[in-house]
Amino acid sequence: MASAINKLLDWMLSGLGLSVSADSAVGYIVAALIHITLIINLVAVGALVFIWLERKISGRIQDRLGPTRVGGKFGWLQTLADGLKLITKEDLMPDGADGFLFKIAPYVSFAASIAAFIAIPFAGGPYPWIAQHLNTGVFFVVAVLGLEVFGVILAGYSSASKWSLFGAMREAAQVVSYEVPLGMCAVVPVLIAGSMDMVVIGNQQAGLFTNWFIFHDPATFITFWVYLTCATASVNRAPFDLAEAESELVAGFHTEYSGLRWSFFFMAEYGSMLSVSILASVLFLGAWNGPIPVASMLGLTAANGDVPGYIGNLLGLLNVLFKGVVGVSVMIWIRWTLPRLRIDQVMATCLKYCTPIAAVMFLGAVVWQYNLPGRTFFGLLAAPQETFAVDEGWAALPTTTAEPAKPAMVERGAATSLAPRLAANQGRGN
Amino acid sequence: MDAIYWPSVFFLIFGALACGFALAVLLSANIVRMAFYLVLSLAATSGLFFLAGQEFVGAMQLLIYVGGTLVLLIFGVMLTSQERFVNMKTLAGDWVIGMIAGGALLSLLTAAAFSVPEWRGPERAAVENLPIEPNATPIGMGLLGARVDQIGAPADERAGMAGYLFPFEIVSVHLLVVLIGAAYLARAKRRSNPLPTG
Amino acid sequence: MTSSLLANLLTEPPGVAHYMTVGAVMFVCGAMCMATKRNALGVLMGIELVLNGANLNFIAFGSKYLDNGGPQLGLDGSLIALFVIVLAAAEAAVALAIALNFYNNHDSIDVDRADQLQG
Numbered sequence: 001m002a003s004a005i006n007k008l009l010d011w012m013l014s015g016l017g018l019s020v021s022a023d024s025a026v027g028y029i030v031a032a033l034i035h036i037t038l039i040i041n042l043v044a045v046g047a048l049v050f051i052w053l054e055r056k057i058s059g060r061i062q063d064r065l066g067p068t069r070v071g072g073k074f075g076w077l078q079t080l081a082d083g084l085k086l087i088t089k090e091d092l093m094p095d096g097a098d099g100f101l102f103k104i105a106p107y108v109s110f111a112a113s114i115a116a117f118i119a120i121p122f123a124g125g126p127y128p129w130i131a132q133h134l135n136t137g138v139f140f141v142v143a144v145l146g147l148e149v150f151g152v153i154l155a156g157y158s159s160a161s162k163w164s165l166f167g168a169m170r171e172a173a174q175v176v177s178y179e180v181p182l183g184m185c186a187v188v189p190v191l192i193a194g195s196m197d198m199v200v201i202g203n204q205q206a207g208l209f210t211n212w213f214i215f216h217d218p219a220t221f222i223t224f225w226v227y228l229t230c231a232t233a234s235v236n237r238a239p240f241d242l243a244e245a246e247s248e249l250v251a252g253f254h255t256e257y258s259g260l261r262w263s264f265f266f267m268a269e270y271g272s273m274l275s276v277s278i279l280a281s282v283l284f285l286g287a288w289n290g291p292i293p294v295a296s297m298l299g300l301t302a303a304n305g306d307v308p309g310y311i312g313n314l315l316g317l318l319n320v321l322f323k324g325v326v327g328v329s330v331m332i333w334i335r336w337t338l339p340r341l342r343i344d345q346v347m348a349t350c351l352k353y354c355t356p357i358a359a360v361m362f363l364g365a366v367v368w369q370y371n372l373p374g375r376t377f378f379g380l381l382a383a384p385q386e387t388f389a390v391d392e393g394w395a396a397l398p399t400t401t402a403e404p405a406k407p408a409m410v411e412r413g414a415a416t417s418l419a420p421r422l423a424a425n426q427g428r429g430n
Numbered sequence: 431m432d433a434i435y436w437p438s439v440f441f442l443i444f445g446a447l448a449c450g451f452a453l454a455v456l457l458s459a460n461i462v463r464m465a466f467y468l469v470l471s472l473a474a475t476s477g478l479f480f481l482a483g484q485e486f487v488g489a490m491q492l493l494i495y496v497g498g499t500l501v502l503l504i505f506g507v508m509l510t511s512q513e514r515f516v517n518m519k520t521l522a523g524d525w526v527i528g529m530i531a532g533g534a535l536l537s538l539l540t541a542a543a544f545s546v547p548e549w550r551g552p553e554r555a556a557v558e559n560l561p562i563e564p565n566a567t568p569i570g571m572g573l574l575g576a577r578v579d580q581i582g583a584p585a586d587e588r589a590g591m592a593g594y595l596f597p598f599e600i601v602s603v604h605l606l607v608v609l610i611g612a613a614y615l616a617r618a619k620r621r622s623n624p625l626p627t628g
Numbered sequence: 629m630t631s632s633l634l635a636n637l638l639t640e641p642p643g644v645a646h647y648m649t650v651g652a653v654m655f656v657c658g659a660m661c662m663a664t665k666r667n668a669l670g671v672l673m674g675i676e677l678v679l680n681g682a683n684l685n686f687i688a689f690g691s692k693y694l695d696n697g698g699p700q701l702g703l704d705g706s707l708i709a710l711f712v713i714v715l716a717a718a719e720a721a722v723a724l725a726i727a728l729n730f731y732n733n734h735d736s737i738d739v740d741r742a743d744q745l746q747g
Contacts (some may be wrong), residue, residue, distance in 0.1 A: 528660045
């Protein structure tokens with residue numbers, strides 16, 4: 001992308017008598033800025049849409065209408081009006097607060113939330129749409145998602161309020177605990193794909209929906225639901241939203257926040273909801289591949305040229321975003337359906353149920369892979385073999401230099417040296 | 431003048447962040463601020479790991495160190511953060527002795543680092559043409575006892591390059607022991623009455 | 629020599645020595661933290677810094693992007709770094725449990741007051 005931008009700049013500036021070399025730094029900086037702008041806009045606009053969606057869905061679930069007035073039909077501008085209200089609010093800070101940490105905490109949360117999108121692919125194929133193609137993408141996303149808790153902890157501590165501190169303590173305990181089963185669940189698709197590269201994982205699920213990893217075997221099917229539970233808990237959504245339990249802790253860690261800083265916390269929350277949903281769709285739900293491979297049926301792949309490949313990637317982007325929005329909607333639906341758990345129940349859910357189930361499902365996936373390599377749940381269609389080749393980028397190992405005979409030689413040597421000794425022993429015994 | 435080598439710029443940024451926040455940890459007296467600076471310092475270190483081509487270790491650093499260990503540490507800070515413990519001043523005499531010893535150690539280590547010509551950095555042309563090789567799979571195979579990076583080596587050189595299956599098992603058992611031990615140490619105390627009550 | 633090194637930093641790749649310098653700064657900061665802080669958790673943070681400074685050296689020696697023909701650790705470097713990270717996590721858990729126990733029993737987190745074994 002950087003070289004393409006440099007070429008474009010070169011072409012535009014050639015009229016002025018200037019030239020830009022193909023590896024100029026300008027292209028890299030512009031490319032980075034474009035990526036970052038897209039990601040921030042995705043999170044910010046996503047938050048606008050999701051907050052409106054949450055209100056509409058909660059309204060419908062509670063037999064209300066939700067917002068109806070602002071912006072004409074369906075009140076779709078309600079969040080924007082809220083945003084305006086929040087910007088004009090006074091930015092309060094409690095007297096005893098630790099000013100520096102209090103001010104920086106929302107940005108820590110928000111930064112961690114958008115940093116996860118750096119390694120998330122939005123369309124696959126040979127030319128994936130991804131800000132930074134990481135070899136350890138899944139691992140990176142899971143790791144960065146765990147950093148959001150810092151903002152919450154700092155906010156809770158620096159607010160100098162009992163409610164905030166309690167909320168932050170609960171959040172710290174909860175997030176650290178739930179990262180264990182979350183990581184275990186994320187490892188299962190990694191195990192099947194043989195790679196932590198999210199583009200490789202997504203590309204392996206091409207074809208009919210029977211190739212999706214959720215339908216790969218019974219273990220992955222259960223793992224998906226455990227993942228959904230743990231993801232809901234790790235982004236602090238009800239029924240696991242102990243950190244902001246309104247009925248007990250006023251508003252938990254953001255009790256003392258108001259105005260724009262408060263809305264940063266909300267953007268971070270909705271941003272990480274979207275990222276865990278997209279992670280779920282990449283790991284389990286076929287990523288950018290629809291249930292029926294429409295794009296490849298119509299020939300919209302990169303093999304048929306640039307423009308069809310681009311359109312195919314656009315369809316993939318729509319797929320990923322659709323799955324992400326569905327995931328977020330499911331979380332909203334759960335929030336307005338289930339009552340909140342107690343803190344000990346939250347911990348019991350994690351340690352007594354999610355972690356053991358995830359561990360057993362990991363074993364189950366191993367056993368399935370070992371006994372039925374390349375076969376999926378439905379068993380009717382063997383998955384396309386070419387997609388199961390692990391493309392890790394490193395060259396195939398030279399097989400000729402491997403010496404499998406070596407351990408055997410050691411054994412033989414031991415046996416030969418042992419035999420006279422045994423004979424001698426027998427002789428002595430006799 | 432040569433073109434700017436961008437990894438070097440990122441090295442300077444991450445290195446300065448890591449060193450600066452490490453210094454901030456040292457100089458700050460507020461324990462919560464210290465924890466915050468430590469988070470940033472270790473995150474910048476993971477950036478250095480990524481820069482050195484060790485993506486897996488960098489992500490591991492973020493996941494376990496920054497996401498796990500430090501959350502635990504901050505948890506401990508909050509559990510013990512009473513007013514009189516948040517700001518604990520170090521005595522001036524300690525500072526002087528520490529600065530002398532630390533400065534001597536730092537100058538020694540830095541001088542040692544730059545005294546070996548092979549360590550001063552490769553030629554630019556040599557590095558720029560290196561292929562990008564992911565190392566997550568070799569690391570995983572190494573932990574399972576197979577050194578895929580050493581397959582091409584002659585047999586006599588390979589003798590000392592064992593896999594890491596045994597240390598991996600030891601670490602796993604060690605973690606389990608630590609888990610149980612920490613839970614036992616930090617369990618809620620039942621205040622038993624020291625005197626037997628008839 | 630030092631000035632030319634600094635001038636080269638922007639145009640030439642960083643080497644093992646540069647990583648070692650960063651590691652040395654972190655190591656020294658950590659060691660001084662351990663020596664001067666009175667809060668037990670501050671001492672713990674110093675240990676984390678020391679471990680990270682050492683880890684940086686392992687990573688630097690294991691990376692082929694910093695290699696200038698010197699002896700290399702290769703994969704061993706990253707594997708040892710992984711073990712260091714895991715053991716640091718274990719160490720932090722135990723040390724934290726000890727610190728919390730100390731706090732429960734003595735109502736203080738000042739390591740200077742942990743002197744009962746002196747008799």
